[in-house]
Amino acid sequence: MLVPSHTIFFSGCTFHCVFCQNWDISQVSSGIYIDPEKLLDIIHKRNQQGSRNVNWVGGDPTPNLYYILTVLKKLEDNIAQIWNSNMYCSIETMKLLRRVIDLYLTDFKYGNDKCAKRLSLVDNYYDIVKRNHIYAHENANMIIRHLVMPNHVECCSKPIMRFISDNLPNACVNVMAQYRPEYHAKEFEDISRHVRIEEVIEVKDFGEDLKIHII
DSSP states (O other): OOOSEEEEEOSOOSOOOTTOTTHHHHSSOOSOOOOHHHHHHHHHHHHHTTOOEEEEESSOSGGGHHHHHHHHHHOOSOOEEEEEEOOOSOHHHHHHHTTTOSEEEEEOOOSSHHHHHHHHOOSSHHHHHHHHHHHHHHHSEEEEEEEOOTTOIIIIIHHHHHHHHHHOTTOEEEEEOOOOOOTTGGGSGGGSSOOOHHHHHHHHHHHHHTTOEEO
């Protein structure tokens, strides 16, 4: 529903996921610097060519917040802005994005802190990401992506679905089935295989039973 989308990728990420499928840009510094004025010209050109939105992604866009706001402050094109993120950031970041972002395309990975710490090396994940989802939901549209991982249906997928049902009634949810053991995933027994279709269907059915808008 977002295509054609002008997707702007940044290297770097606030996570260090052992299963990252984009590890070559998220965990390794890469790419080139583009002057904000030049990027403004590119956004304008893509808009003229039919792009429906500007999609800030990575890695994760959060470490580049100042640069992004510098660009948007000068942007004259009336085009929707998408924050494509894992939502692991400060409340100050969320406040800066208020009334700037039209749609949050989020990545809600874990239903608890233990899995987040072990597989993405982040602290206090669940409370931070829940808080930011609630804040974003109150200020813009939202599509939540949840990647179903092998052996993580009960500990991660179902708690996330319950939270969405209880707190984010207007959010659309994309339950994703494309997990595969990339990067260092094979070193972790629980996620060392592809996800089974039965696991994905179980999560989708669980979300639908909770009246979540699954897309």
